[in-house]
Amino acid sequence: MRDYREVATRLRAICQGERDEIALMATFSQELFASFDGFDWVGFYRVVSPNILKIGPYQGGHGCLTIPFDKGVCGAAARTATPQLVADVEQFDGHIACASSTRSELVIPLMDNAGGVRAVLDIDSDQPDFFTPADIEPLTAMMADILTPIYNAEAYQGEGV
Numbered sequence: 001m002r003d004y005r006e007v008a009t010r011l012r013a014i015c016q017g018e019r020d021e022i023a024l025m026a027t028f029s030q031e032l033f034a035s036f037d038g039f040d041w042v043g044f045y046r047v048v049s050p051n052i053l054k055i056g057p058y059q060g061g062h063g064c065l066t067i068p069f070d071k072g073v074c075g076a077a078a079r080t081a082t083p084q085l086v087a088d089v090e091q092f093d094g095h096i097a098c099a100s101s102t103r104s105e106l107v108i109p110l111m112d113n114a115g116g117v118r119a120v121l122d123i124d125s126d127q128p129d130f131f132t133p134a135d136i137e138p139l140t141a142m143m144a145d146i147l148t149p150i151y152n153a154e155a156y157q158g159e160g161v
């Protein structure tokens, strides 16, 4: 089982006090990408209008820019507000192949406190069957810790340097 405790601690320290969505998503993606061999693409797709996901900060090869809720693993996670664990992408009907090297995938919705889906975290691996259900809880908890709070307070006004 993968141990997320170190990366969770580091992220919490680095992101302390930060409220900007892009800054947080970029840091979150980079930390995960750098921490685990086999995480070959890590990034966010954001809900930008009803039923549309748009690419956000990510690490890895280029990802497709727009994903409707009725397409792909990311769309399924956003539509159902449920994590999607795909052991073999070739068996997932409608999988969107951004990289032909991807073999397995884990997509977890990022929720606000009102139960709305704000984005999805997409992690792809070039290895088959790379993720397990045990990955879901720590990643969900890290997003709830680092990202969910920014959607629940007053609108972020920037740092006003």
Ligand code: SME
Residues within 6 Å of the ligand: 041, 062, 063, 064, 067, 071, 072, 073, 074, 075, 094, 095, 096, 097, 098, 099, 102, 105, 122, 124
């Ligand atoms: N495979 C995803 C699309 C995103 S990329 O792989 C980065 C999907 O089927 O939703």
